[in-house]
Amino acid sequence: xxxxxxxxxxxxxxxxxxxxxxxxxAYPDGHQALFGVNxxxxxxxxxxxxxxxxxxxxxxxxxxxxxxEAGSGSVHVAGLPVAKRNLAEIRRRVGIxxxxxxxxxxxxxxREDVAFGPAASGLRGPELEERVLRxxxxxxxxEYVGRPPHHLSFxxxxxxxxxxxxxxxxxxxxxxxxxxxxDPASRxxxxxxxxxxxxxxxMVTHDLPYALELCPRAxxxxxxxxxxxxxxxxxxCDEELMRAHRLELPFxxxxxxxxVPSP
Amino acid sequence: MGAGHAHxxxxxxxxxxxxxxxxxxLAAVFGFVLVVVSTPREAMWAFGLYAxxxxxxAAVARIPAGFLLKRLVIEVPFVAxxxxxxxxxxxxxxxxxxxxVSVPGLWGAWNVLAKATLGVAASVLLASTTELRAxxxxxxxxxxxxLLVQIASFMIRYGDVITDEMRRMSIARRSRGxxxxxxxxxxxxxxxxxxxxxxxxxxxxRVHLAMxxxxxxxxxxxxxxxxxxxxxxxxxxxxxxxxLAVCLLGWTL
Numbered sequence: 284x285x286x287x288x289x290x291x292x293x294x295x296x297x298x299x300x301x302x303x304x305x306x307x308x309a310y311p312d313g314h315q316a317l318f319g320v321n322x323x324x325x326x327x328x329x330x331x332x333x334x335x336x337x338x339x340x341x342x343x344x345x346x347x348x349x350x351x352e353a354g355s356g357s358v359h360v361a362g363l364p365v366a367k368r369n370l371a372e373i374r375r376r377v378g379i380x381x382x383x384x385x386x387x388x389x390x391x392x393x394r395e396d397v398a399f400g401p402a403a404s405g406l407r408g409p410e411l412e413e414r415v416l417r418x419x420x421x422x423x424x425x426e427y428v429g430r431p432p433h434h435l436s437f438x439x440x441x442x443x444x445x446x447x448x449x450x451x452x453x454x455x456x457x458x459x460x461x462x463x464x465x466d467p468a469s470r471x472x473x474x475x476x477x478x479x480x481x482x483x484x485x486m487v488t489h490d491l492p493y494a495l496e497l498c499p500r501a502x503x504x505x506x507x508x509x510x511x512x513x514x515x516x517x518x519x520c521d522e523e524l525m526r527a528h529r530l531e532l533p534f535x536x537x538x539x540x541x542x543v544p545s546p
Numbered sequence: 547m548g549a550g551h552a553h554x555x556x557x558x559x560x561x562x563x564x565x566x567x568x569x570x571x572l573a574a575v576f577g578f579v580l581v582v583v584s585t586p587r588e589a590m591w592a593f594g595l596y597a598x599x600x601x602x603x604a605a606v607a608r609i610p611a612g613f614l615l616k617r618l619v620i621e622v623p624f625v626a627x628x629x630x631x632x633x634x635x636x637x638x639x640x641x642x643x644x645x646x647v648s649v650p651g652l653w654g655a656w657n658v659l660a661k662a663t664l665g666v667a668a669s670v671l672l673a674s675t676t677e678l679r680a681x682x683x684x685x686x687x688x689x690x691x692x693l694l695v696q697i698a699s700f701m702i703r704y705g706d707v708i709t710d711e712m713r714r715m716s717i718a719r720r721s722r723g724x725x726x727x728x729x730x731x732x733x734x735x736x737x738x739x740x741x742x743x744x745x746x747x748x749x750x751x752r753v754h755l756a757m758x759x760x761x762x763x764x765x766x767x768x769x770x771x772x773x774x775x776x777x778x779x780x781x782x783x784x785x786x787x788x789x790l791a792v793c794l795l796g797w798t799l
Contacts, residue, residue, distance in 0.1 A: 348759055371761060379759045385707055386752040391679050391699055395769055400760040402767030411769065433706045451760065 298362030299325045300455045300483035301347065305356030307507075308342055316342040318507040319356065324455065329477075329484040331494035331515060334504035335529035340487045343504065344457055347485075348377040361454045375404050378448025379457045384440035388432035393424070393443050396432060400451040418450035419443070422476050438469025442476065455483040462490045491519055491532055495541060503528050516543050555617065555673035562781065563607035563675045567774040568684030570782035575672045577786030579665045581793045587657040589796030596664050599788055600671065607675050617670045624662045631655040678702055683772045696766055700753075708746055715742065 301324040309315040316339040324330050334340050345351040346358055349365045358365040360376045378400075381387045390396035397415045406414060419425040422442040432440055441461070448456060461477070462470050470493070477484060477497055488494050494501055494515055501515040505528040511518055518524060519538035525531070532538065563571075578596075585592050604614055632642075635651030642652075676684070679702070686695045715738055726735060754762075774782075 345755075350755060350758065371763070374759055374761045377759075379756075381752065381756050381759075383752065385704075386749065387756045389700065389703055389753050389757060391682075391702055398769050399757075399762075399767065402769045403761035403763070407769075431703070433703070447760065 298359065299323050300328070300361055301485065302359040303343075303346075303356070306343070306346060306353055306358060307356055308346065308351060308354045310342075316507055317346075317354075320504070320507070320509055322502060322509055322512075324483055324485060327481070327483055328500060329486065329498045331498035331501040332485060332487045332504055333489075333491065333494060333501055333518070333528075333530060338504045338528075339507045340504055341459070344379060344459060344487060347455075347457055348374050348379060371404065375400070375451050376454040377457060378451055378453030378455070380441075380444050380448055380459065380461065382460045382463055384432070384437070384444040387444040387447060388440060391431055392428075393419070393430050393432060393435075394428045396443065397428075397447050397450045400447060404451070414450050414452075418446040421449055421480065422446045423472075436469075438465055438472065441465065441469070441473060445473075445476065449480070449482075453482065455485060456480070458484065458486045458488075460488055460490070461486060462488065462493045491530065491538075492536055492541075495519060495538055495543060499543070503530065505529075516541070555670065556677055557609060557613060557674040559608055559675070561607045561675070563603060563671075566675075566782050567687075567772050567778055568676050568680040569687040569772060570684075570774050570778055571672055571676055572681070572684045572688060574782040574785050575668045577783075578668050578789050581786055581789040582664045582668075583661050585661075585793045585796050587653055587660070589799065590656075590660075592792050592796040593660045593664065595792045596789055597667075599785060599792075600664065600667050603671055603785060607671065609671065609674050613674065614667065614670055617674070618663065618666055620670075621662055621666045624658060628655040628658040628662075631658070680772075683770055686768075687772050692765055704746075704749070704753075707749075708742070711745060712742055 301322065303320055303322040306317055306320040307315070308317040320339075320343060322330075332340055332343070342351065346353055346365070347360070349358075349367075349370050353365070360373055363369055363372060363376070365373050388396045390399055394415055397418050398411055401411055401414050415428070416425055419428060422445050424439060424442050424446060427435060427439065427443070432443060435443065445456075445458075445461075458477075461473060465473060474493070474497055477486075484498070486494065486498055498515055500513070501518050502509050503511040503518060503524070510528055511521075511524055516538055519532065578599075582593075582596055585596075601611075604611070631654045632647035632651035635648045635654055637648045637650040639646050640649050640652075641647075673681075679699075682695055682699050682702075685698070686692065719734070719738065724731070724734060
């Protein structure tokens, strides 16, 4: 999959999809989770954020759409700073897919759920319908438009969850553990879908093979800072680096033996 | 579980009653119930006429009488209460089948029974011709406080999720040899309920986070505008208006 080619319309927003600089944050109870994170994600890139539990991955994600307010440093999405006055637009631009689809899908039917985001930003009528159908088609779930989410399988729910944010036509898609709880077939289906999308992807995961499969580039977040940033395959092959950050490959998996699709 | 929001009360169909917009039906049932409760209890014939009106609606909606009657069972607790009244209400006594009962008590029992039955029957008719989702849209349209509508819609969405969580917790308890046999085990059940509450509360927070992330700012965006034209309102009004006529007759005769 090629990175998104810039159309003339997009040329004005040549700013990177995501630009995080010097981001630090401490929770109200005093626990500091981020100590100056720097991360730039260009348009159309797919980047994995790897890191052990408690490394600050979720805290970072919650800064991307302004749920948490930066203690210091800044976050820009396609040039727009994440700040109170821009929140509505920022939340339209940053589509977060949370880990549990039951949290993400809160409306009584798939259609209403996918429509929620665009409707909240004021879209109505046939345009809204069209947007919903397009998003569902992108994840291959258009037949389920009238179903209640709790009647779908887990993999289907995860796909609909992706559609709910695609419907907002986001600048960047942020996925929190996208492969968790998926059986191998659903996992592959989701990978196919993610690869087919023309959108910047930031994927937070423990699933190293999945990161290698989907993201040419990866960053390791450890103890609140970006400890490494580079080609996913190179990072995974660096045994010392991996051990230093409590990252382990599944038994029998050798990242050297895999031919990674060139970005 | 069937497809869609098939709940136990709903009966799928395409009758004119099914097709009426939900808010018209809600308004009609509400109007009907108001008229029924304001009818003097002495006008017994009026209640017969009300029942006939409901039967007519059921016929138009193609709801079989058996279906309707079975769902009226929900009323049983009220019936029990009504049956007590003739024995406990003080006042003039009379003898029915050799038992001494109070006259105001009898009237009270009749009043409760007749009005409750008609009210429940009207609600059952509404529920069997309107999907739960549509009822919520109707309530939204009728300007019920949005917070209440949202709470109700989350109940529909998460009822199953929470029941499922409860079931898993019960399996986990039983897998570790727990058997609820009596009062001694209530402590464990109470802690489980507490855990379930905490889990649901945390889920609530996560759902809220997901909503805020997609631009929720306190109000649900309106996606399905339910609308009704004059004819539809007129059809829906038939029930309460006819009932009102009966009620007025009941007061004047």
